[in-house]
Amino acid sequence: MIHSLGLDIGGANLKISYVSSDEKKIKYKKIITRYFPIWRRGKNRLLPTLRETLSYLPFKKYDIIAVTMTAELSDIYFDKKEGVNHILDTLVKIFPEDAIKVLNVRGELLPVDDARRKYIEVASANWYATGWFTSKLAKNAIIIDIGSTTTSIIVVHNGIVYAKGLNDLEKLRYGELVYTGALRTNLAAIVHEVPYKDEMIPISSEYFAQSADINLILGNISEEQYIVDTPDGRGTSYEECLARIARVICGDLNILTEEDIIEIAKYIYNQQVKQVIKGLERLIRNITFNIKEYKAYLAGIGGSFLGREALEKVGFKNIYELERYIGYDASAALPSYALAVMGIEYYKKGV
Amino acid sequence: MIHSLGLDIGGANLKISYVSSDEKKIKYKKIITRYFPIWRRGKNRLLPTLRETLSYLPFKKYDIIAVTMTAELSDIYFDKKEGVNHILDTLVKIFPEDAIKVLNVRGELLPVDDARRKYIEVASANWYATGWFTSKLAKNAIIIDIGSTTTSIIVVHNGIVYAKGLNDLEKLRYGELVYTGALRTNLAAIVHEVPYKDEMIPISSEYFAQSADINLILGNISEEQYIVDTPDGRGTSYEECLARIARVICGDLNILTEEDIIEIAKYIYNQQVKQVIKGLERLIRNITFNIKEYKAYLAGIGGSFLGREALEKVGFKNIYELERYIGYDASAALPSYALAVMGIEYYKKGV
Structure with missing residues (x-):
């Protein structure tokens, strides 16, 4: 052996x-x-x-x-x-x-x-x-x-x-390398603006939320798979992920609805898919x-x-x-x- | 009185x-x-x-x-x-x-x-x-x-x-608010790619360098004005700022020259000016x-x-x-x- x-x-x-x-x-x-x-x-x-x-x-x-x-x-x-x-x-x-x-x-x-x-x-x-x-x-x-x-x-x-x-x-x-990942990527490094009430809003540049928050909200990962530190040191519950994403446009759960935040999450997720696509296209070229x-x-x-x-x-x-x-x-x-x-x-x- | x-x-x-x-x-x-x-x-x-x-x-x-x-x-x-x-x-x-x-x-x-x-x-x-x-x-x-x-x-x-x-x-x-500043802004929140050897290279999404590094290199601020923490906990000398910026494309001072890094710094600085311009245009609209x-x-x-x-x-x-x-x-x-x-x-x- x-x-x-x-x-x-x-x-x-x-x-x-x-x-x-x-x-x-x-x-x-x-x-x-x-x-x-x-x-x-x-x-x-x-x-x-x-x-x-x-x-x-x-x-x-x-x-x-x-x-x-x-x-x-x-x-x-x-x-x-x-x-x-x-x-x-x-x-x-x-x-x-x-x-x-x-x-x-x-x-x-x-x-x-x-x-x-x-x-x-x-x-x-x-x-x-x-x-x-x-x-x-x-x-x-x-x-x-x-x-x-x-x-x-x-x-x-x-x-x-x-x-x-x-x-x-x-x-x-x-x-061959795209600096984007499923858990730790700062949302401000993926997008510069997000949709909110039928228009695009520029976002905060702070490290308020990360890709794990998006992926948990969208059901791509479970709480057990959220194995990294959270940006705010809080937990990994659905509500805590929502709150982190809300802060990206300086909002909180008193200001934004769950639907608002899911729309933002979907947009950012799609932009992250585009980052991977850009890498693939660069490689194929x-x-x-x-x-x-x-x-x-x-x-x-x-x-x-x-x-x-x-x-x-x-x-x-x-x-x-x-x-x-x-x-x-x-x-x-x-x-x-x-x-x-x-x-x-x-x-x-x-x- | x-x-x-x-x-x-x-x-x-x-x-x-x-x-x-x-x-x-x-x-x-x-x-x-x-x-x-x-x-x-x-x-x-x-x-x-x-x-x-x-x-x-x-x-x-x-x-x-x-x-x-x-x-x-x-x-x-x-x-x-x-x-x-x-x-x-x-x-x-x-x-x-x-x-x-x-x-x-x-x-x-x-x-x-x-x-x-x-x-x-x-x-x-x-x-x-x-x-x-x-x-x-x-x-x-x-x-x-x-x-x-x-x-x-x-x-x-x-x-x-x-x-x-x-x-x-x-x-x-x-x-009326643009989330970009002269010292603490993560460079990955300003740009997604930078020029290097006549082409644009996608960057790391880590918090490797910030706007103060750019502004010190370009002479916009002095070391005394660099009053915030550095992303890597190192000092605020010209060379340490260069090293942080190099890391943004996964390089270091053994791989990139000072000229390479200054070119990158100028590009990011101009993109940050554009962020302020976009805010002004949004306001004027x-x-x-x-x-x-x-x-x-x-x-x-x-x-x-x-x-x-x-x-x-x-x-x-x-x-x-x-x-x-x-x-x-x-x-x-x-x-x-x-x-x-x-x-x-x-x-x-x-x-």
Whole structure:
């Protein structure tokens, strides 16, 4: 049996997937997503939080720990170099250094020393694991992974992960990364105005409400799926979400009706779908093959609604939810799960 | 001698103006602006912070304390009713209740009991004081007051404050309030994309940088004027502002050059000017007289750059900076200063 851990150290969430497998197939898996906004909790909390989260796993010994990260972009670090090094410093305090392998943007699993030297190519490489996993499902495919904060769009072409951008800046440029997510996106970063009483009203620029408020009101997510902090520190009930959205035009529940707020929520949701569509269009503009004929997969907490709507509107026809194959937990934490599986393949080849 | 205090309890700043005046004219004034983000410090810090700030004034006895507020909109309060009441609860612990008068949206100074009952009309009434002060300068005028967070546009017509909107929601609707400011505005709430290497790149939706970073880079404000918290908790040096702006497209100072970032800053600044212009156009659309011929005044920390550019582009010709008449401190804290002066007039009439 091979015991593999996949770690995705994100800026907002820690995602940990444990997979054990014999020579033929996966025998057991356990996935944990832990909300950990590193810029708020502080980088020194990373070590104890990781330790505590790992304690929830039923197994303590791993043959390989495959790691990817996006937390290095957080402004708790001055630059990516500081971020990558601090995250690796933390991991070597928990795991034997030899067992840690760090994913880079070409799909290689690097030893820690190498990863430190090549910090630019291990920064925000998590999308590669998602693409690699998708390539096991179809020779030609596209996958949209919509998490709490961001949307990744990855193409598989002739069995190979096909990416134009190799860092976040390039990915924004080529439509492979859209900085919009199902939970944490500030509504003021999605729209500048909203409908109210038959006209468009400019909105407040404060962080009064986020995409989770919209998605809860519209029934796209449940209260259990609202796993991030609320902007006002209040709860995640239907009424509290309504109140946050009302404040976006400086209103409250004494001034706006439920219907007013639902109309605003629907408008903002549609604009967020358009953000994903714009990303898809940007991506399609830069490739020559007819990707709309490819199989399209959905992952992440926002895949089944935001991702599906965007793909359908752009003209994709064969759309599949990854959840059906690997379960909701693995789909919602896809890069970490994909990486744990990748770790098993790597370990098999190595021995 | 009459001793008057004007208090503007904002969501991000406490502004306190002390004015003493004899029968004829103002003899002494002292203005204090104290950064106090109530949603971060907590509402229980309001009382000690106010007490401490007042201790910097050389005089301790006031005949009248004229009060206005916008902090009631902060999401530290569930709704405006809770906010207004908590702010008034705090003030009666410091001052004799009889001396406190609360401004409403019709320019009346209400006793505390009345203000509690009429909480909707004392909420965010600070613009009235600004308008009233402007009406002392010209019979027909417009004033743009651009603070750290918001832009107020107030019209004086035939000597009277002429406002279509009586609360923040209506003011957004009529262009009298634009939710953009010189220091605290999230850049992701101003633009969705920025220029980089001859094309437009979509940006991150995180709170990575704010308008103060842009304005410092472009020389519109000095480091001393950067009085608000930075998004990343780092300093306000030129280089630290550059780094924050770079992060908006997921870059850092190893990836982007100073020239790249200055180009981005200029673009975002121009888009912010456009936000103010849109507000002005919205306002002009709703009035029948030819306001472009009116005298135009600038106030607030952003008046002299953002406000001036917007007014000039819309076609105003007679533009004056209030700073020249009342000094920078009073202009930057205008509602509180105007209110202190209004308090003196009120007190004179009363006795």
